[in-house]
Structures are given as structure tokens and as C-alpha cells.
Amino acid sequence: MKKDKVKLMNLVSRAIGDKSVTKFAKEADIHRSYLSKLKNGSLEFDPKPDILEKIAENNDKVRYIELMVAAGYLDEKYLLVMDNDDEEQDEEKKDTQGAKGLLSTYLEQVEKKNPREMVTSYNYNNEAFWDEKQECVKEDYFTFPEGYVTDSSYALKMTNNKFKDWGIIRDDYILIRPINDEPENGSTILVIIRKGGDCNRTIKRYYIINKDKVRLEPDVENYGEIDKSEIEVKGLVIYAARQYIK
Known part of the structure; x- marks a missing residue:
């Protein structure tokens, strides 16, 4: 899994949209300086999954899994599975549920490995x-x-x-x-x-x-x-x- 720094910057910018960094950070309960560095690509370390989750929860343009893929936490194939989710097709639904379960398990492992x-x-x-x-x-x-x-x-x-x-x-x-x-x-x-x-x-x-x-x-x-x-x-x-x- 490879981090795509430029894609992550673009996703964060799209999530913030027309709001100021200060306003979005306050609404999402994220430190303004942290969000600003994440947006312009100057963050010195990988963003924590819970920060990406807060960004996703406070906008309607960018999904959590997109941010996780761009940050290098998940392989892009899981994004494709999520995009192909069709409730009328049991097999695809099963695959999607599996991807969601894998995402949850992976996040738990990340937090346990290096909680900060x-x-x-x-x-x-x-x-x-x-x-x-x-x-x-x-x-x-x-x-x-x-x-x-x-x-x-x-x-x-x-x-x-x-x-x-x-x-x-x-x-x-x-x-x-x-x-x-x-x-x-x-x-x-x-x-x-x-x-x-x-x-x-x-x-x-x-x-x-x-x-x-x-x-x-x-x-x-x-x-x-x-x-x-x-x-x-x-x-x-x-x-x-x-x-x-x-």
C-alpha cells in the first residue's frame, strides 16, 4: 500500500470546500494547524485514521475510505469494491461487507501498533x-x-x-x-x-x-x-x- 500525498492533499481540499481551514477545523474538532499542514502537504508524519474519519464525517464530498486509501492505510482494491456495491447482487454485497470488516480490523491493528x-x-x-x-x-x-x-x-x-x-x-x-x-x-x-x-x-x-x-x-x-x-x-x-x- 502506497501513500499518495498529492491525492490526499486534493481530497482534504475538496472536503474543506468553500469553508476556511479555521472554520472546518473547529467544526470537525481538529487542530487548525494540523489540518492546514495536511491540506498543503507539509505534515511531518502520517495522519491518524481518526483525524481522517473526522474530516469524512464533516463533509459530503469525500468518503472516509478514499482518505484511507490516499493515506496508504488501505489498498485501492477496497475502494473499488466499495464503489461496486450493489445491494441486488448478493456476492458483491458480501464482498463489500468483507471490505468493511477488513477496514475495521486494520484500523484496530494500526491503533494498537502505534497509538499516539x-x-x-x-x-x-x-x-x-x-x-x-x-x-x-x-x-x-x-x-x-x-x-x-x-x-x-x-x-x-x-x-x-x-x-x-x-x-x-x-x-x-x-x-x-x-x-x-x-x-x-x-x-x-x-x-x-x-x-x-x-x-x-x-x-x-x-x-x-x-x-x-x-x-x-x-x-x-x-x-x-x-x-x-x-x-x-x-x-x-x-x-x-x-x-x-x-
Whole structure:
């Protein structure tokens, strides 16, 4: 089964029709940026079947199975079977029902093999993200394996190579899980360190010394022991991912 990127773009454009991307995305409950990238062919990964289903359900021009074939999830022969469905011919009806059953089974296998969840993403250099007093506008999205994602999770897109020693480089995404309690010993955290007039936004491992002091590693800044009052933990760093443009 081969993905036809141009055909998929055309089908999505036909489904949207005269509506704006913003309006269609809102009606279909799809992230506007996701739909826009799917329409213009710049989506970095294969669209999830449930997104294609939402597109199909919110228009009367393009069918779900057409989108699934164009996206490479189903062979074109199943589209032909669906097109040839004739209720007066038992054999063809039987074949069509078989195709529908195969489609359902295949979708279940796809979801089980690599289920992913979409989360809101912010840029690392967005000042509003770091300042709780400012309203931070959602800038983009990214998907992560669903087992790592919670309702409060969000992603941070890296804008430099500051964390290359962690294996995290520019344009990578890290998944953050906000927490209300103190991090456990050895946790990897996204943290703001305010010490000696500096404001350092960084990723560290968290080690508890006592009820008032912690040590953050790697300590390239030579902070030594740090008062808990001098740090603000934004959340746990759960996962790092890299996108590859196809």
C-alpha cells in the first residue's frame, strides 16, 4: 500500500470546500494547524485514521475510505469494491461487507501498533511560556506515544542546541508533565533557577539534600547546593522526540 500525498492533499481540499481551514477545523474538532499542514502537504508524519474519519464525517464530498486509501492505510482494491456495491447482487454485497470488516480490523491493528496522542506545543524561547503572569498562546502541536501523555501534558520545541549533551538538539520536542508535589530523587525536570541575579531556564536532574536544599545535575554552573526557594520546577521531562521531514 502506497501513500499518495498529492491525492490526499486534493481530497482534504475538496472536503474543506468553500469553508476556511479555521472554520472546518473547529467544526470537525481538529487542530487548525494540523489540518492546514495536511491540506498543503507539509505534515511531518502520517495522519491518524481518526483525524481522517473526522474530516469524512464533516463533509459530503469525500468518503472516509478514499482518505484511507490516499493515506496508504488501505489498498485501492477496497475502494473499488466499495464503489461496486450493489445491494441486488448478493456476492458483491458480501464482498463489500468483507471490505468493511477488513477496514475495521486494520484500523484496530494500526491503533494498537502505534497509538499516539497530540499535545499542545510551545517554543522554548517564548517569554510568555516562562512567565506565569503572562498569557501564553498555544503555538503548535506534536504527537507522542499515548502511554506517556496525561491530560495536563504539553510539549516544548527546542530552539537551540543548549541541551545537546542530553541528546536533545534544535527543533526537537520534549514532553513535559506538570506536577504539584516535589519531584522524586533523580527525576529529570524542566526548571527555572534564580540564583545570584541570574535566571537560568534549563533541564536538570533533581536530588534532594534535605528539606531546604537540593542539588541539580549536571552542575556546569557550579551552583552547588541550592535553596528550594531559588528554583521553580515547570514539570517532569518525560520524553524527547525528533521529527523527520518526509
